[in-house]
Amino acid sequence: MSRPLSDQERRKQISIRGIVGAESVAELKRGFNRHLHFTLVKDRNVATPRDYYFALAHTVRDHLVGRWIRTQQYYYEKDPKRIYYLSLEFYMGRTLQNTMINLGLQNACDEAIYQLGLDMEELEEIEEDAGLGNGGLGRLAACFLDSMATLGLAAYGYGIRYEYGIFNQKIRDGWQVEEADDWLRHGNPWEKARPEYMLPVHFYGRVEHTATGAKWVDTQVVLALPYDTPVPGYMNNTVNTMRLWSARAPNDFNLRDFNVGDYIQAVLDRNLAENISRVLYPNDNFFEGKELRLKQEYFVVAATLQDIIRRFKASKFGSTDSVRTVFDSFPDQVAIQLNDTHPAMAIPELMRIFVDIEKLPWNKAWDITKQTFAYTNHTVLPEALERWPVDLVEKLLPRHLQIIYEINQRHLDHIASLFPNDVERLRRMSLIEEGGTKRINMAHLCIVGSHAVNGVAKIHSEIVKTQVFEDFAALEPEKFQNKTNGITPRRWLLLCNPGLAELIAEKIGEDYVRDLSQLTKLHEFVDDDLFIREVAKVKQENKVKFALYLEKEYKVKINPSSMFDVHVKRIHEYKRQLMNCLHIITMYNRIRRDPAKLFVPRTVIIGGRGTPGYHMAKMIIKLINAVAHVVNNDPTVGSKLKVIFLENYRVSLAEKVIPATDLSEQISTAGTEASGTGNMKFMLNGALTIGTMDGANVEMAEEAGEENLFIFGMRVEDVIELDREGYNAQEYYDQLPELKQAVDQIASGFFSPEEPDLFKDVVNMLFHHDRFKVFADYEAYVKCQEKVSKLYLNSKEWTKMVIRNIAAAGKFSSDRTIKEYARDIWHVEPSDLKIPPPNEPRDSAEDKTLNGTAA
Numbered sequence: 001m002s003r004p005l006s007d008q009e010r011r012k013q014i015s016i017r018g019i020v021g022a023e024s025v026a027e028l029k030r031g032f033n034r035h036l037h038f039t040l041v042k043d044r045n046v047a048t049p050r051d052y053y054f055a056l057a058h059t060v061r062d063h064l065v066g067r068w069i070r071t072q073q074y075y076y077e078k079d080p081k082r083i084y085y086l087s088l089e090f091y092m093g094r095t096l097q098n099t100m101i102n103l104g105l106q107n108a109c110d111e112a113i114y115q116l117g118l119d120m121e122e123l124e125e126i127e128e129d130a131g132l133g134n135g136g137l138g139r140l141a142a143c144f145l146d147s148m149a150t151l152g153l154a155a156y157g158y159g160i161r162y163e164y165g166i167f168n169q170k171i172r173d174g175w176q177v178e179e180a181d182d183w184l185r186h187g188n189p190w191e192k193a194r195p196e197y198m199l200p201v202h203f204y205g206r207v208e209h210t211a212t213g214a215k216w217v218d219t220q221v222v223l224a225l226p227y228d229t230p231v232p233g234y235m236n237n238t239v240n241t242m243r244l245w246s247a248r249a250p251n252d253f254n255l256r257d258f259n260v261g262d263y264i265q266a267v268l269d270r271n272l273a274e275n276i277s278r279v280l281y282p283n284d285n286f287f288e289g290k291e292l293r294l295k296q297e298y299f300v301v302a303a304t305l306q307d308i309i310r311r312f313k314a315s316k317f318g319s320t321d322s323v324r325t326v327f328d329s330f331p332d333q334v335a336i337q338l339n340d341t342h343p344a345m346a347i348p349e350l351m352r353i354f355v356d357i358e359k360l361p362w363n364k365a366w367d368i369t370k371q372t373f374a375y376t377n378h379t380v381l382p383e384a385l386e387r388w389p390v391d392l393v394e395k396l397l398p399r400h401l402q403i404i405y406e407i408n409q410r411h412l413d414h415i416a417s418l419f420p421n422d423v424e425r426l427r428r429m430s431l432i433e434e435g436g437t438k439r440i441n442m443a444h445l446c447i448v449g450s451h452a453v454n455g456v457a458k459i460h461s462e463i464v465k466t467q468v469f470e471d472f473a474a475l476e477p478e479k480f481q482n483k484t485n486g487i488t489p490r491r492w493l494l495l496c497n498p499g500l501a502e503l504i505a506e507k508i509g510e511d512y513v514r515d516l517s518q519l520t521k522l523h524e525f526v527d528d529d530l531f532i533r534e535v536a537k538v539k540q541e542n543k544v545k546f547a548l549y550l551e552k553e554y555k556v557k558i559n560p561s562s563m564f565d566v567h568v569k570r571i572h573e574y575k576r577q578l579m580n581c582l583h584i585i586t587m588y589n590r591i592r593r594d595p596a597k598l599f600v601p602r603t604v605i606i607g608g609r610g611t612p613g614y615h616m617a618k619m620i621i622k623l624i625n626a627v628a629h630v631v632n633n634d635p636t637v638g639s640k641l642k643v644i645f646l647e648n649y650r651v652s653l654a655e656k657v658i659p660a661t662d663l664s665e666q667i668s669t670a671g672t673e674a675s676g677t678g679n680m681k682f683m684l685n686g687a688l689t690i691g692t693m694d695g696a697n698v699e700m701a702e703e704a705g706e707e708n709l710f711i712f713g714m715r716v717e718d719v720i721e722l723d724r725e726g727y728n729a730q731e732y733y734d735q736l737p738e739l740k741q742a743v744d745q746i747a748s749g750f751f752s753p754e755e756p757d758l759f760k761d762v763v764n765m766l767f768h769h770d771r772f773k774v775f776a777d778y779e780a781y782v783k784c785q786e787k788v789s790k791l792y793l794n795s796k797e798w799t800k801m802v803i804r805n806i807a808a809a810g811k812f813s814s815d816r817t818i819k820e821y822a823r824d825i826w827h828v829e830p831s832d833l834k835i836p837p838p839n840e841p842r843d844s845a846e847d848k849t850l851n852g853t854a855a
Helices: 005-013 022-039 049-078 096-102 106-115 120-126 136-150 263-268 270-277 291-314 346-357 362-372 390-396 398-418 423-429 442-448 458-468 470-475 489-495 498-508 516-525 529-554 577-593 615-632 651-660 678-684 697-704 716-725 729-735 737-748 760-768 774-792 795-807 814-826
Strands: 082-086 090-093 130-132 155-160 168-172 175-179 199-203 206-210 213-217 220-232 239-248 334-339 373-376 387-389 439-441 452-455 480-482 563-568 602-607 641-646 663-666 688-691
Touching (some): 022 049, 049 239, 082 291, 096 220, 155 291, 213 346, 213 398, 239 270, 263 270, 270 291, 439 442, 452 458, 458 697, 489 651, 529 651, 729 774, 737 760, 774 795
Parallel strands (some): 155 239, 334 373, 563 663, 602 641
Antiparallel strands (some): 168 175, 199 220, 220 239
16 A cells, blocks of 8 residues: 555665654654544544545644744844745645655654555645746745755745646647636645734825825725745754735725725625735746736735834844844845845835835935845846836835836936946936836846846856846946756655665765765766666666556556656747757658668657747647647557657656656757756756756756767857847758758648648748747757767666766755855855754754854
């Protein structure tokens, strides 16, 4: 009834998953039965798997709570500088297994559940993903929370508790269909509502200028109700908090006018206020200037800043008063990181609090504000940059518009003093874009209002400095930094790939889980035949397991010895799933042309969501499914080539597919992918990368050696040069017969015989307005794929390259990224202090803070 024995044995071997003691197992069983008894009025014989999941979740949560309280007490007493990570997205996935691993309970829980005659994997599958993010940006925030807790930083994630997360993707007749993600319908055992910290947030109204300053009056109030989720560090007893706000209408909402006849309608209208936290906007790399979205952005910012200031004022440390009333020390006590421009309204909001409420002089308020905020840029695509119409901001947040105008005036006065008569420069650098609809450029607001601005990979940070925000970087070069993204090795190795994690631990010890740079020690084993065989065996086991999953879900027979060629990420033109599709068609045509010729078998797996309103993304999904239908049902192809579109790609599905992957597709046009983090997950899990010199691929090639990745295609300079000359897709089509054949098949209805011109929009785009130049990289991509196939035939050499990649993946831990943010931007030191667990006295903590300063 338990997991397959090999996994069970592996999990017990090594203590990275916790020690199994008879006492701890018995205690967990007692806790489980107690919670099951509370859950069920009925007897255990009628318990459902969901009942068992909740009993286990509550049992594990019991082990968190004492540590959570201890951690927060410790922060209150020591009063370290607090780090606040503000994000409209936290793509957390599932919590149960991650919590068991970070508390060192995984093995004991496995054993307890086994002894109770239950199947742990079955229980883990019941948990809904917390899908409160679109993709990379939201998942990065989740990895950062894990690393901040593991590094002992006093950090808080602040966001929105969306009632409906990223939509569930269904594929019907090859088309994407969206369904609402009602992830809370069975309840969430990991959150705790905190109504005692509920706060008011104001909208609309008008501004009165009085002798004592500006007053924002006649506003509509929405209440922000916080829900706290514990964030455990890895085996250090630190448990930080993610606080997500839910919108509630005040009791007198629409009822203040007692003449209102329609009481029922007034109560129903409470939904209008509560809609603020109803649903996550499913836009990735695209700005849609909707009023509800701006409300969400201000809602999270206004509630969070009130909370931050309450905590700052109430701090007991170094104060005979119980309340701080002076704000000079604010930037020494508070660091706020803006995850993209979505929380940018925090800048004018903090100014409003300082100037209008706390009565600070403007210059002092501005100085404190700038020292407090830092901004992370996540994209260079122009259509993704937030530019809010002035009219909308004036209606919704009239005082904030005035403050933004004042910030802009002072900013432009400063520029004009440095560059007299340079009107064009003033226009380029203004926070307000004139011409047509007046708009606020939120990235400019973030740059002007922050002391640090960072990109998320070396190449991206260079583009930010030299192209996108060139004028700002020329003015304040010291403000611009790079912080290459990372991933947490707890979820993305220990949790999802126990076989590989424990194989590595056997070779180099267990410390690498906290210090991923130790993976370089694996270089010693690149030529070790036994290790090579063991790495290949773990990969094969993962592939067999995933093949069984695919056969169950998709009713397609998968050859587990075929190369698993995987392309999973949001569906977007810049990520070039279309180029992969053209390669699939090319392989298909080659097999049909010469069925007897040796062909390295492949299972091509493509997955990801398309934004609901993004027509081209939906057409790309339909095309991939149409091609898959033809390929998978052609008897001349047989098991040589299979194509699967992975429905509803999400964190929990990534945890299944990534460990089983042989080839990772990272093929964006050079200069478009800010960093990518999927690329790092595949590298850590023993896949080889085929990719362009874009985002973090560049640094992966730097770490592993370019010869250990399959790099192809135009570099950034080539793309710029091609833009200068003018990209002509027709030329490539005319010169490359296999490209022509593939495109003609799409255009003629070969893959859509019932509707021959179904894909005319795709073909038209590829010829006439392909900003991402698919045809220009097609030939290099296909040739590079031939090199991949050739190496795959030599299992030993392939696996040696895999080992070199794993050994070079250490840089890409989010622990390293967070250490860099901490030292270079937040000015705090990570701490390896281990707060004593709840069963030990509180004063037994040893402070081993690096450099001896409290973090």
